[in-house]
Amino acid sequence: MFTQAEIKELRKDFPALNQVNPKNGRPPVYLDNSCMTMKPSAVAEAEWDYNTKYPACGGHRGSYWFAEIVHEKVEAARAALASLIKAPAAKSSEGKPLYPIIFTRNATEGLNLVASTLGLMPGETVLITDKEHNSNLCPWQEFEKRGGKVIILATKADNTFDMPAFKAALAKDRSIKLVSLNHSSNLDGVTNPLQQIVKAVRDTEKKQARNIFIAVDGAQSLPHLPLNLGEPEAPGFLDVDFFAGSIHKMLGPSGIGFLYGKPELLDCLPPYMVGGSTIYETSAYHRPVYAEWPARFEAGLQNYGGIIGAGAAVKYLTSILPRIKGYENHLNGILTDVLKPLHAAGKIRILGPEDAHQRGGVLTLLAPERPEGDRMRALREKSWQHNLMYRTGHFCVDVWFSTRQDKLYPAYTPIRLSAYFYNTESEVETTAKVIREIFA
Amino acid sequence: MPTKTLPHPLTADPFDRTKRRLFELYRMGSKPYHAWFHGYAEITARCSNNNLHAYGLYVGIEKGVITRVGYTKGAGKARNAASTDEVHASVAAFCGYVKGKRIEDALAVDMKSILSHYGCWNGHSPGLLKTLERSRPEDLVQFKATTPDALFSLALGGGLPFVLLNWAILNYTIKNELVNIVGDAAQPFVRFKDVNQALKLVNALKNHPALGAQRRAMEIGVRALQFNSVDDSSLRLAYQRHTFDGFAKNANAKGFYILDRFLLLK
Numbered sequence: 001m002f003t004q005a006e007i008k009e010l011r012k013d014f015p016a017l018n019q020v021n022p023k024n025g026r027p028p029v030y031l032d033n034s035c036m037t038m039k040p041s042a043v044a045e046a047e048w049d050y051n052t053k054y055p056a057c058g059g060h061r062g063s064y065w066f067a068e069i070v071h072e073k074v075e076a077a078r079a080a081l082a083s084l085i086k087a088p089a090a091k092s093s094e095g096k097p098l099y100p101i102i103f104t105r106n107a108t109e110g111l112n113l114v115a116s117t118l119g120l121m122p123g124e125t126v127l128i129t130d131k132e133h134n135s136n137l138c139p140w141q142e143f144e145k146r147g148g149k150v151i152i153l154a155t156k157a158d159n160t161f162d163m164p165a166f167k168a169a170l171a172k173d174r175s176i177k178l179v180s181l182n183h184s185s186n187l188d189g190v191t192n193p194l195q196q197i198v199k200a201v202r203d204t205e206k207k208q209a210r211n212i213f214i215a216v217d218g219a220q221s222l223p224h225l226p227l228n229l230g231e232p233e234a235p236g237f238l239d240v241d242f243f244a245g246s247i248h249k250m251l252g253p254s255g256i257g258f259l260y261g262k263p264e265l266l267d268c269l270p271p272y273m274v275g276g277s278t279i280y281e282t283s284a285y286h287r288p289v290y291a292e293w294p295a296r297f298e299a300g301l302q303n304y305g306g307i308i309g310a311g312a313a314v315k316y317l318t319s320i321l322p323r324i325k326g327y328e329n330h331l332n333g334i335l336t337d338v339l340k341p342l343h344a345a346g347k348i349r350i351l352g353p354e355d356a357h358q359r360g361g362v363l364t365l366l367a368p369e370r371p372e373g374d375r376m377r378a379l380r381e382k383s384w385q386h387n388l389m390y391r392t393g394h395f396c397v398d399v400w401f402s403t404r405q406d407k408l409y410p411a412y413t414p415i416r417l418s419a420y421f422y423n424t425e426s427e428v429e430t431t432a433k434v435i436r437e438i439f440a
Numbered sequence: 441m442p443t444k445t446l447p448h449p450l451t452a453d454p455f456d457r458t459k460r461r462l463f464e465l466y467r468m469g470s471k472p473y474h475a476w477f478h479g480y481a482e483i484t485a486r487c488s489n490n491n492l493h494a495y496g497l498y499v500g501i502e503k504g505v506i507t508r509v510g511y512t513k514g515a516g517k518a519r520n521a522a523s524t525d526e527v528h529a530s531v532a533a534f535c536g537y538v539k540g541k542r543i544e545d546a547l548a549v550d551m552k553s554i555l556s557h558y559g560c561w562n563g564h565s566p567g568l569l570k571t572l573e574r575s576r577p578e579d580l581v582q583f584k585a586t587t588p589d590a591l592f593s594l595a596l597g598g599g600l601p602f603v604l605l606n607w608a609i610l611n612y613t614i615k616n617e618l619v620n621i622v623g624d625a626a627q628p629f630v631r632f633k634d635v636n637q638a639l640k641l642v643n644a645l646k647n648h649p650a651l652g653a654q655r656r657a658m659e660i661g662v663r664a665l666q667f668n669s670v671d672d673s674s675l676r677l678a679y680q681r682h683t684f685d686g687f688a689k690n691a692n693a694k695g696f697y698i699l700d701r702f703l704l705l706k
Contacts, residue, residue, distance in 0.1 A: 123636075
């Protein structure tokens with residue numbers, strides 16, 4: 001939890017929040033944090049430093065002044081990220097710590113990497129939920145085209161995870177080889193009980209004497225929750241095999257994400273993209289022998305500026321992460337309190353559990369108008385007047401919308417308000433009141 | 441003091457030439473080299489003086505007996521790797537020693553057996569080995585002047601071929617299981633007909649002391665065999681990585697003391 005005075009101080013680090021719109025003289029009210037967060041000055045400065053002071057290539061391509069700085073900073077960013085999620089360090093063949101973090105463009109690429117390299121075969125099944133982002137749907141739909149099967153587990157009526165149905169599916173279908181699901185949903189902010197899910201999977205493995213892999217889309221959870229992916233003795237340990245995240249949702253530059261994998265699994269995983277950096281040796285007479293990870297999965301020149309910026313973002317986030325969830329819940333409580341009467345009266349529908357504490361910083365509502373009519377137009381005008389920035393649409397959760405919303409609420413427009421730690425109480429109050437004014 | 445020495449690296453038949461010849465034959469439609477050589481292992485190590493040592497070891501096995509054996513010093517990028525005569529001589533010596541032996545006898549190799557094979561073992565050897573074990577890198581130059589070449593070479597470099605041989609046999613074990621499941625040993629690249637074949641291989645390797653310990657990782661490695669050969673697969677890199685420490689310890693226990701002065705690169 002933060003006080004408003006602390007938030008005021010923190011906001012000074014975010015230049016984008018300290019400007020006014022020249023058209024109306026008002027500051028921004030940014031509530032699309034599930035998509036992209038603002039960046040603190042430290043991140044921009046780290047990227048600026050890369051581009052102006054040592055804009056060379058990393059990955060030990062060169063052993064000169066600039067290249068060494070880039071290499072050190074990239075590895076420092078990798079170490080910082082590993083530390084944030086408590087990922088275990090392996091030992092490189094040269095005896096140095098090796099952090100099981102693969103830099104990707106985003107969580108989407110991380111999940112595609114898993115889908116492409118895990119070696120799933122026709123006849124096997126991937127289990128996902130109906131609240132997956134398309135990033136965690138389309139790779140498996142492609143797998144379906146190759147003879148695989150995808151089970152889409154429906155969430156409960158309040159959009160929370162259906163544990164009994166999940167356990168039943170695991171017990172019934174021995175072809176399930178991978179459980180791939182979101183940790184927190186970008187649809188409604190609900191966080192899945194990942195520890196219990198993992199336990200159910202591991203118990204099934206033991207009972208059925210076979211391996212089941214677990215991949216997690218963590219794009220929406222890591223920016224808000226401290227996680228433990230590598231310390232079994234510490235509280236909250238999540239024994240997952242793969243965990244994908246997006247740095248642009250956690251204060252960092254866009255175009256950078258990561259994939260965590262258990263070190264022993266990364267050892268065996270074949271390369272995803274191949275080319276420069278991924279090679280240990282190749283020749284006209286040999287098939288290629290690939291390098292050890294992370295190089296094996298980071299083909300070609302990387303976005304070094306972005307990765308170094310990611311390091312700065314992680315450093316910033318690390319200091320405040322334990323306090324974020326409580327404050328976001330508090331903001332969501334304010335939003336929910338203002339809009340709940342409209343929900344009760346059937347004028348809007350709030351998605352997910354009524355209790356704001358179960359929805360992180362996200363409040364998604366279905367506004368009773370589709371296609372856009374007078375009220376949605378009025379909302380848009382009001383939003384421009386107050387510089388309110390939020391998201392409408394399907395948020396790339398097309399499975400849920402095609403199976404649930406279209407049947408239950410066909411004439412509604414979804415609106416998602418997603419707060420982060422730099423939002424103020426007055427910002428969310430203003431937003432909620434604008435919505436209430438229009439739809440009451 | 442023994443007067444015989446190990447086969448000198450320059451006079452030994454390095455596998456490079458053989459492999460190139462077989463490669464050419466393969467291109468002309470003849471049997472590929474993997475039809476002769478069933479077990480393969482490769483190591484790159486950085487010596488304490490920062491030189492790179494890269495070796496591949498190949499064994500051909502028929503009815504449990506190692507009938508063919510060869511090695512290659514360096515390949516591709518590692519072709520320019522430096523080498524010490526001692527390591528090179530050790531690899532050559534191992535190849536000479538294991539040829540014609542049953543697998544279990546070859547794996548039981550220790551300093552005494554290999555030196556005896558070349559007629560280099562005598563009463564002085566145990567004491568010299570103990571001295572060598574206690575020596576510091578800077579003592580080696582002086583020590584070399586007073587130690588028989590064969591003993592010195594094997595003590596210094598014997599750990600590498602020992603590990604390579606163990607890996608090559610692991611490699612052969614996997615291929616053997618593969619042939620039982622998929623059939624056709626002459627096929628260079630694995631083609632699982634369906635997932636059941638892959639899972640059969642996982643089950644077959646599950647109880648192997650070295651491979652079974654990798655559990656879930658081993659399953660990923662097996663799946664990664666599809667359309668690859670065992671030799672160029674991530675499975676090989678992974679089991680080499682995971683078993684190196686254990687085999688290195690065994691090598692030390694068998695008298696090949698100075699392996700820990702090398703760092704494995706992959």
